[in-house]
Amino acid sequence: xxxxxxxxxxxxxxxxxxxxxxxxxxxxxxxxxxxxxxxxxxxxxxxxxxxxxxxxxxxxxxxxxxxxxxxxxxxxxxxxxxxxxxxxxxxxxxxxxxxxxxxxxxxxx
Numbered sequence: 001x002x003x004x005x006x007x008x009x010x011x012x013x014x015x016x017x018x019x020x021x022x023x024x025x026x027x028x029x030x031x032x033x034x035x036x037x038x039x040x041x042x043x044x045x046x047x048x049x050x051x052x053x054x055x056x057x058x059x060x061x062x063x064x065x066x067x068x069x070x071x072x073x074x075x076x077x078x079x080x081x082x083x084x085x086x087x088x089x090x091x092x093x094x095x096x097x098x099x100x101x102x103x104x105x106x107x108x109x
Contacts, residue, residue: 006048010087010099013043013050017085049095051086053079058105064097070106077105 020036023029040050051064058067058077064086069077079101086101 006089006098009043009046009048013040013048013087014084014099016040017050017052017082047090048098049088049090051088051101052082053086053101053103054082055079058103063100065101065103067103067105070104073107076108078108079103080106 016036016039020033023032023036043050053065056079058065058079060074065079067077067079070080081104083102083104084099086097087099088095089098
């Protein structure tokens with residue numbers, strides 16, 4: 001698949017991710033999440049894997065995310081906010097990172 005097409009698919013995934021975050025807090029819009037989930041499943045069928053690392057541990061050795069660290073300490077960090085999801089291309093049983101997640105990490109309290 002062409003690089004330009006994959007880049008456009010990742011742009012669409014990022015927009016879906018933003019919509020999903022905005023809808024999540026609004027009860028009257030929750031029915032739209034089912035449609036977003038269907039679109040995400042279609043991307044998986046096209047060989048893309050989208051991961052939301054929210055709540056996962058974060059360390060500076062993690063290579064699939066770019067983080068802004070909130071707070072004074074860099075110990076015992078977790079991902080408290082996700083700006084962009086992690087996107088992989090799945091092909092022939094292996095996966096290649098297409099987009100690093102953009103996240104905010106902070107110390108567990």
